[in-house]
Amino acid sequence: MEELQRALEDRSLTVSNVPEKGRCLFTTRDFSPGEVIISQEPYVSVPNNSSAESRCDACFESSNLKKCSACQVVYYCSNSCQKSEWKLHRLECEALSKLHKERRMAVTPSIRLMIKLYLRTKLQTERVIPASAMDNYKLVEALVAHMSEIDEKQLVLYAQMANLVSLILQWPGINIKEIAENFSKLACNAHTICDSELRPLGTGLYPVISIVNHSCLPNSVLLFEGRSAVVHAVQHIPKGAEVLISYIETAGSTLTRQKALKEQYLFTCTCPRCSKVGKYNDIQESAVLEGYRCKDNGCIGFLLRESDGNGFICQQCGLVRSKEEIKQIASELKSLSDKAPISTPSHNYQESVSVYRAIETLQRKLYHPFSISLMQTREKLLKILMELEDWSEALAYCRLTIPVYQRVYPGCHPLLGLQYYTCGKLEWLLGDTENAVKSLIKAVDILQITHGTSTPFMKDLFVRLEEARAEASYKFSSEE
Ligand SMILES: C[S@@+](CC[C@H](N)C(=O)[O-])C[C@H]1O[C@@H](n2cnc3c(N)ncnc32)[C@H](O)[C@@H]1O
Numbered sequence: 001m002e003e004l005q006r007a008l009e010d011r012s013l014t015v016s017n018v019p020e021k022g023r024c025l026f027t028t029r030d031f032s033p034g035e036v037i038i039s040q041e042p043y044v045s046v047p048n049n050s051s052a053e054s055r056c057d058a059c060f061e062s063s064n065l066k067k068c069s070a071c072q073v074v075y076y077c078s079n080s081c082q083k084s085e086w087k088l089h090r091l092e093c094e095a096l097s098k099l100h101k102e103r104r105m106a107v108t109p110s111i112r113l114m115i116k117l118y119l120r121t122k123l124q125t126e127r128v129i130p131a132s133a134m135d136n137y138k139l140v141e142a143l144v145a146h147m148s149e150i151d152e153k154q155l156v157l158y159a160q161m162a163n164l165v166s167l168i169l170q171w172p173g174i175n176i177k178e179i180a181e182n183f184s185k186l187a188c189n190a191h192t193i194c195d196s197e198l199r200p201l202g203t204g205l206y207p208v209i210s211i212v213n214h215s216c217l218p219n220s221v222l223l224f225e226g227r228s229a230v231v232h233a234v235q236h237i238p239k240g241a242e243v244l245i246s247y248i249e250t251a252g253s254t255l256t257r258q259k260a261l262k263e264q265y266l267f268t269c270t271c272p273r274c275s276k277v278g279k280y281n282d283i284q285e286s287a288v289l290e291g292y293r294c295k296d297n298g299c300i301g302f303l304l305r306e307s308d309g310n311g312f313i314c315q316q317c318g319l320v321r322s323k324e325e326i327k328q329i330a331s332e333l334k335s336l337s338d339k340a341p342i343s344t345p346s347h348n349y350q351e352s353v354s355v356y357r358a359i360e361t362l363q364r365k366l367y368h369p370f371s372i373s374l375m376q377t378r379e380k381l382l383k384i385l386m387e388l389e390d391w392s393e394a395l396a397y398c399r400l401t402i403p404v405y406q407r408v409y410p411g412c413h414p415l416l417g418l419q420y421y422t423c424g425k426l427e428w429l430l431g432d433t434e435n436a437v438k439s440l441i442k443a444v445d446i447l448q449i450t451h452g453t454s455t456p457f458m459k460d461l462f463v464r465l466e467e468a469r470a471e472a473s474y475k476f477s478s479e480e
Pocket residue numbers: 020021022023024142143144188189210211212213214215265266267268269270271
């Protein structure tokens with residue numbers, strides 16, 4: 001702990017224990033918006049390899065992959081990536097190769113992550129790979145596991161997974177209970193590694209970044225540059241403040257967010273947003289984000305259940321929607337949603353578009369215009385239409401999502417920045433350079449804070465903005 005405190009001191013940070021939260025990371029100087037607060041390489045990481053997509057174990061790249069010829073499980077995109085992982089993979093490869101082929105192919109990313117955790121610890125203990133203040137097994141030991149709060153079913157699952165890890169490693173005297181506890185640690189401490197556009201690529205354990213606690217109104221954001229986790233301040237953070245990121249999708253109502261936090265991280269959030277639970281403004285916000293729309297299409301009031309329980313009354317105009325009408329649309333929506341594909345293979349894009357269009361129409365009838373479900377359906381349509389290169393309809397849906405994004409991701413949120421970026425790209429493709437410039441400027445304003453300015457993604461964004469600006473001014477001068 002002392003060694004870690006010294007390493008953090010150099011970064012103007014310190015760790016303290018707070019009774020209701022456990023360890024917390026505090027600043028010892030002011031941080032400006034966009035500044036990197038802390039970054040860390042993973043102690044261990046694995047890509048989310050599936051039959052549909054594989055990635056390099058070292059850099060998560062998905063092209064030019066070659067399978068490890070011995071274990072046939074792990075992929076690398078180059079010799080240098082394979083070399084960088086070799087000390088660890090040599091041991092993993094030996095262990096995996098002893099399994100029957102079918103069993104080996106069924107080893108999940110979570111099992112691999114645990115195997116790598118044990119192998120890395122072994123190699124550090126034997127000093128085959130170096131350890132440091134921010135990179136050692138003691139930091140993993142210090143992570144919270146919440147063992148006493150986990151339900152029976154989950155414990156049984158962790159015990160089964162621990163047995164499989166033991167079977168693969170075949171280490172005499174290995175402690176199954178400790179492996180099960182480590183699975184519980186991974187559940188509330190590991191992070192999903194995403195690319196710059198927040199698409200999930202894999203999972204990593206970053207034991208120092210794991211000290212950062214959650215807020216639904218965070219002052220920082222955790223993003224990834226390759227496999228490195230980087231925490232950026234998204235607002236001015238004064239000296240002595242706690243560094244806070246969001247662990248979950250913050251768009252939901254307070255009850256939805258609290259449920260997600262309780263289920264995965266086993267705590268009740270008391271952040272400034274959550275402390276409003278049950279107050280009028282919070283009830284209003286939940287009814288807007290997750291409730292029904294007014295019967296009058298021109299009214300954007302929110303609906304609350306009538307005291308007799310027979311319907312929902314608009315809090316703006318007083319019109320009532322009957323329970324039966326709502327039930328009817330909800331049931332149509334359910335049967336349509338059951339038909340919607342979870343993932344869309346390319347040959348099914350057209351079919352998916354029609355299903356999601358029908359869902360969107362029904363959701364518009366049922367939900368408030370700022371509904372999160374409606375926003376998510378439009379987001380799906382936007383993605384599929386982009387795959388179909390139908391830029392114009394994709395842009396229409398993208399524009400419809402923007403006001404909801406602005407409401408649910410206020411301030412400097414990467415998802416809002418990325419949505420402006422998509423809008424700008426589509427406007428540019430459709431020749432609407434003037435609006436493209438406006439959207440890309442909004443994207444840059446947010447993303448240079450959340451993502452920094454030096455990543456390939458941001459450099460590409462700056463180039464796109466310059467190109468759009470040049471084209472807009474050329475168009476303007478030729479029109480003159
Ligand atoms: C990734 S760890 C964060 C570091 C942790 N506080 C520690 O002592 O190691 C996640 C756990 O921290 C606690 N935690 C995180 N944010 C919290 C918050 N806002 N309020 C209360 N507990 C929180 C919960 O126990 C959660 O499962």
